[in-house]
Amino acid sequence: MSTSTAYAAHTGVAAARATGLNKVYGEGETRVVALDDVSVSFGQGEFTAIMGPSGSGKSTLMHCMAGLDEVSSGSATIGDTELVGLKDKQLTRLRRDKIGFVFQAFNLLPTLTALENITLPMDIAGSKVDQAWLDRVVETVGLSGRLSHRPAQLSGGQQQRVACARALASKPAIIFADEPTGNLDSRSGAEILSFLRNSVRELGQTVVMVTHDPVAASYADRVVFLADGRIVDELHHPTADSVLDRMRRFDAKGRTS
Amino acid sequence: MYRTALRNVLAHKGRLLMTALAVLLGTAFVAGTLVFSDTMGRAMRDSFSTSFSDVSVLVSARGSDSGDPGDGPRRGEDEAVLTADTVKELAALPGTERARGVVSGFTAVADRNGNLVGQVWSSRGANFVPDASGADPRYPMAEGRGPRTAGEVALNRQAADKAGYHVGDTVRVAGNGTARDAVLTGVFTTDDPQVTSGGTLALMDTATAQQELLEPGRFSSVVLTAKPGTGEAQLLDQARAEVPAEGAELQTGQELKDEQAEMVAGMVSNTKTVLLVFAGISLFVGIFIIVNTFTMLIAQRIKELALLRAVGASRGQVTKSVLVEALAIGVIASVGGLLAGIGIGAGLQSLLHAFDEGLPTGSLVIAPATVVGTLVVGVLVTVLSALLPAFRASRIPPVAAMSSGDQPTTQRGLVIRNSIGAVLALPGLGLILTGSNRTGTTAQLMLAAGAGLTLIGVFVLLPLLSRPVIALVGPVLAKVFGTPGKLARLNAVRNPRRTASTAAALTIGLTLVTALTVIGNSVTSAVTSLVGDTMKADYAVNMANGRQLSADLTGLVAKADGVKAVSQVDNVWWDIEGVGKDRAIEGYDAAAFDQLVNLTMESGSTAALGQDQVLVSGEFAAKHQLSVGSVLRATAAKGAPVALTVGGVFENSEGVSPIVAPNRLIEAGDPDPLVQQILVKGTDGPTPALKQAIKDATGRNPVMEVRTMQDLVDDFNRNISATLSLMYGLLGMAVVVAVLGVINTLAMSVFERKREIGMLRAIGLERRGIKRMIRLESVVISLFGAVVGVLLGCFLAWATLRVLASDLKGLTTVIPYGSVLLFLGLAALVGMVAALWPARRASRMDILSSIKTD
Structure with missing residues (x-):
């Protein structure tokens, strides 16, 4: 816990915050509580991993905070903007301008070149591309020679790097990554994770990553553990072993209780 | 399984x-x-x-008036004369129950405004044959009585109702000559199919009918009803002995029915x-x-x-x-x-x-x-x-x-497909191009075969064509519609096969529509310039039924107020030595010719007509080595020899026949030529007053048409545009199917690209943007199909017109750009409409479930 205060002090403000967030699916007998009064904040310039077993609500939390899913009650903010109550159009704008996404499946448009995929959010917004920043991002992800390639001509790791570059290129307030290494071999996965960490350390980006892989989580500054729709623990400066250790403890607790 | x-x-x-x-x-x-x-x-x-x-047996004078427009009341050489005696003799046959002498022919009925009631082709007149009680069982009177004298007439129910006539009214009727007034004495019903199918039937007493429709004392046919026990064939044999062997036709009722059935089946x-x-x-x-x-x-x-x-x-x-x-x-x-x-x-x-x-x-x-x-x-x-x-x-x-x-x-390569397409399309194009430089049946066959090959070839090649054609609109799409526009274009060429087969439906429809429109438009403008170039006359007078004009009409028209020049147009077909049989020759009034017809003379002058000489077209002169002063020996229809001295050669014109002669020369050889048109020049041009004067002078005959040259062109064009409308309607069906195809393809594409669409929504493309992307893709595909179709249609029309040009001089391809633009606009609209549902569906897709990896 002492380490967490250090980081909070380091970043100062929260890039995204959830307060008393509830998400309920269905009604009556089929009622499922996906998020149960979750309050969490993601500091600016911080790399946070959300972990938990399947069905713990980690993806739902991310979707709600990224404006992809509606919340049942509570509040979710990106910067100063309250997401709850926004109309589809405003949410879309917000996602476009403030949020970057990296999905598990690479989600690139096969008809566009790598560069066109990277600049897609800016093209949609009709905003100007910051060429210096774009060059830096492209260099960081190591795609310089492949910008005119189409996704089909790139390897899985390269495609995911294009997706990361796309998320970074518009300088969003926060990047949400949903199992970004789920479809990659361990080496490509490690590349992507290093890259995400570097973007936080060197470019001052804020990244929130959902994962179930302790190794992936170990790249983060902080790990938030979810189970049954609640935040059950958090860990700062994680290592793969410390994360695994925590998870085993929940497992054991779950079995004894 | x-x-x-x-x-x-x-x-x-x-x-x-x-x-x-x-x-x-x-x-x-x-x-x-x-x-x-x-x-x-x-x-x-x-x-x-x-x-x-x-009807057990019908005895008809061969070639007698069958009521069809076009064949005049003139009697052929070999036609038998059926008289009252013939009827009497037939009635006296042992097998005859009843014999009825029938007079029938064209008779027009005018409504109160002097216009024709019903259709020209079904305007008929016949004789009323009263029995002892004064009634005719064939035409039972619903109101009033049958006509007895020349001043009386009876009408069928539909005709009377349509024109609003009641028994006692004065009705204007016209046979072939001038119109006359008659008192309506009766209204009848009949099951005659020509009458029940919207026609008019005017009944007169037999003498008047003969006078008006045939000639006194003659019948067009005799209907025999057999006595019970006498077969139709038996009665026919009996009747054969009583009618002249030549020129009469005998048919049993059954034969007539069969003949009609065959005719109906053909129609x-x-x-x-x-x-x-x-x-x-x-x-x-x-x-x-x-x-x-x-x-x-x-x-x-x-x-x-x-x-x-x-x-x-x-x-x-x-x-x-x-x-x-x-x-x-x-x-x-x-x-x-x-x-x-x-x-x-x-x-x-x-x-x-x-x-x-x-x-x-x-x-x-x-x-x-x-x-x-x-x-x-x-x-x-x-x-x-x-x-x-x-x-x-x-x-x-x-x-x-x-x-x-x-x-x-x-994606499988398109190499094989493209090769097949090229193998089909290239010879197809070759055939069309070769055919378009030839004339006659060979050219038509080459064109048909070439068009077929080219069409199929182009359909096979559509995937290949899709990229370059759609690339043309790319910059516009991206500039005007931004990212959705760019994505739409990329999606449209993503799967060339699919795009091609979606667009093909519109290509077929538009190829046909464009080809027909261009051909129609070109023919129309050719006819317009043809009439405009050759004819100087203000009005042309003719019968709506295409019949011959009676001989006295020209004189009557000439007397009308405001008429400056008038000429009837004689038509004869004479055998000419060294040229051929049945050559068409037109006769005009020599004095009025220059005021009515515009010919450019290559040599000689139109004044030659005044000296009983003829004018020939340049082409005709060249073909038969004629020049001013040459003499052609012709034999008129009735055998009289006529010498035709060439007095001038005119530049080819489709407005007149290759040989133009003065009326006097024609009538010297054939005193009774076919006259279907009278040309009139007015002192003050084509004025309504002149038209009315002509009508009044000719007895306000409902069958007579007095039309300006523009009316002639318009009437001709009306036929073309009516045909085109019908074609459009029928091809509209193909377009509906094409719309279904576009909807189908888009719906499938949206389904397949679910994840892409979800991602686009996640990274910030609004619903509107998604909709726009799908709609534009649809429009691009539709326009692609339409553009190929329009180009192909224009090309085929061009080739067809080149071949047709040998029959209609001055026929050139005139592309109606307005219509073509309209077609393209409609194709774009088709794209918009087809995209409505798929675009809506795509924009409503749930982001989370679309990007979910399964």
């Missing part, structure tokens, strides 16, 4: 809907055509046969053929949709089909399972099509009756051939279209079941 196939049909109900609709529409068109033509055919046959019920079968051609086009367009759907469905089910293969299904079984699916759709859609077609057949019939209540009616005829034909065609088209996709499905390797579903499907 087959259960899987049927389950698939049920599982993909929505996606197969468009396919089924396409088949349904095509088969409905086929079934509707068959039901409609069968029903009409039977109704007409029935109504004809009842009208012959009291109906023509209509049927035309309609079936269009039904075929609709079905052909449908084929593209079916192929597309099955290709896409199989692409979506690769894993499933591979799994079947992996667990041991053979290739044949996979193929069969797809074909069974097609069979199920084919059967369902064809049954639907059959039912819809019966509805269409019934609807068409009532629609026609709404326009023309006189048409015969009958109960709906659903022949077994209609049912079987429709079902077989529908099922065959569906199953055969699915054959290629089904075969491809069987080629899916079992290992595809294991591969990740996210890999983009590799």
Whole structure:
């Protein structure tokens, strides 16, 4: 816990915050509580991993905070903007301008070149591309020679790097990554994770990553553990072993209780 | 295995809907055509046969007036004369119960405004034959009595009602000459099909009818009714001895009925053929949709089909399972099509009756051939279209079941396809280009074969064409519509085969529509310039029924106020030594010629007409080595020799025949030439007053048309535009099928690109942007099909017009740019409309479930 205060002090403000967030699916007998009064904040310039077993609500939390899913009650903010109550159009704008996404499946448009995929959010917004920043991002992800390639001509790791570059290129307030290494071999996965960490350390980006892989989580500054729709623990400066250790403890607790 | 196939049909109900609709529409068109033509055919046959019920034997003067427009009342050389004596002799035959001398011919009835009641071709007059009680059983009077004197007339019920005449009114009627007034003494009903189908029938007493329609004392035919016990053939034999051996025709009632049945069948079968051609086009367009759907469905089910293969299904079984699916759709859609077609057949019939209540009616005829034909065609088209996709499905390797579903499907190369397309299209183009430089039947055949090859070749090449053609609009799309525009263009060329087969439906429709429009427009403008260039006359007078004008009319017109120059146009066909038989020669009034007709003389002058010399066209002169002073020896129709001295050579003109002669010269050889037109020049040009004066001078005859040259052109154009409208209507069906195809393709594409769309929404493309992307893709595909179709249509029209130009001089290709733009605009609209539903669906898609990896 002492380490967490250090980081909070380091970043100062929260890039995204959830307060008393509830998400309920269905009604009556089929009622499922996906998020149960979750309050969490993601500091600016911080790399946070959300972990938990399947069905713990980690993806739902991310979707709600990224404006992809509606919340049942509570509040979710990106910067100063309250997401709850926004109309589809405003949410879309917000996602476009403030949020970057990296999905598990690479989600690139096969008809566009790598560069066109990277600049897609800016093209949609009709905003100007910051060429210096774009060059830096492209260099960081190591795609310089492949910008005119189409996704089909790139390897899985390269495609995911294009997706990361796309998320970074518009300088969003926060990047949400949903199992970004789920479809990659361990080496490509490690590349992507290093890259995400570097973007936080060197470019001052804020990244929130959902994962179930302790190794992936170990790249983060902080790990938030979810189970049954609640935040059950958090860990700062994680290592793969410390994360695994925590998870085993929940497992054991779950079995004894 | 087959259960899987049927389950698939049920599982993909929505996606197969468009396919089924396409088949349904095509088969409905086929079934509707068959039901409609069968029903009409039977109704007409029935109504004809009842009208012959009291005819045992018909004795008619061969070539006598049959009521058809065009054949004048003039008596041929070999025509027998049927007189009152003939009737009497026939009545005295042992087998004759009744003999009726019939006089019939063209008679027009004017309404109160002096306009023709009904149609020219069904305006008839006949004689009223009262029996002892003063009634005629053939024409039972509903009101009043039959006509007895020259000043009296009776009308059929429909005609009287249409014109608003009541017994006692004065009615203006006209045979071939001047019109006259008669008092309406009676209104009758009849089951004569020509009358019940909207015609008019004016009855006169026999003497007047003979005077007006034939010549005194003559009958056009004699109807014999046999005594009970006497057969028709028997009576015919008896009658044969009484009528002149030459020039008379004897037919039994049965023969007449058979003849009518044959005529009806011929008429109906023509209509049927035309309609079936269009039904075929609709079905052909449908084929593209079916192929597309099955290709896409199989692409979506690769894993499933591979799994079947992996667990041991053979290739044949996979193929069969797809074909069974097609069979199920084919059967369902064809049954639907059959039912819809019966509805269409019934609807068409009532629609026609709404326009023309006189048409015969009958109960709906659903022949077994209609049912079987429709079902077989529908099922065959569906199953055969699915054959290629089904075969491809069987080629899916079992290992595809294991591969990740996210890999983009590799596109098969287009090399083979393009080669086939080139092999078809290039010789096709060659044939068209060669044919367009020739004339006659060979050229037409070359053109037809070339057009067929080119069309098929272009369809095969459409995928190849899609990239460059769509690339043309790319910059515009990206600039005007931003990212959605750019994505739309990229999506449109993403799968060239799919784009091509979607666009093909519109290409077919627009090729035909454009070709017809360009040809129609070119012919119209050629005719306009032709009439405008040659004719200086202000008015042309002719009979609406195309009949001959009576000899005294020219004199009457000349006396009308405001007439400056007048000439009747004589038509004769004489044998000319060294030139040929039956050569058309036109005769004009020598003095009025220059004021009525505009010819450019190459040598000599039109004044030569005044010296009883003839003018010949340049082409004719060159062909027969004629020059001013040459003499042609002609033999007039009745054998009189006439010497034609060439007095001038004029530049070729389609407005007049190659030989132009003065009236006097013509009438010296043939005192009774065919006159169908009188040309009039007014002192003050074409004024309404002049028109009225001409009408008044000729007795306000309802059959007489007084038209300006512009009217002539307009009337001609009206025919062309009416034909075009009909074609547009029929091709509209193909366009509806094309719309279904576009909807189908888009819906499938949206489904396949679910994840992309979800991602675009996640990273910030608004719903509006998604909608716009889908709509633009649809518009791009539609316009691609339309542009190719329009270009192809213009090219085919150009080639056709080159060949037609040998028959109609001055015919050049005139492209109606306004119409072409309209077609392209409509195609874009088709794209917009087709995209409505898929675009809405795409924009409503749930982001989370679309990007979910499964």
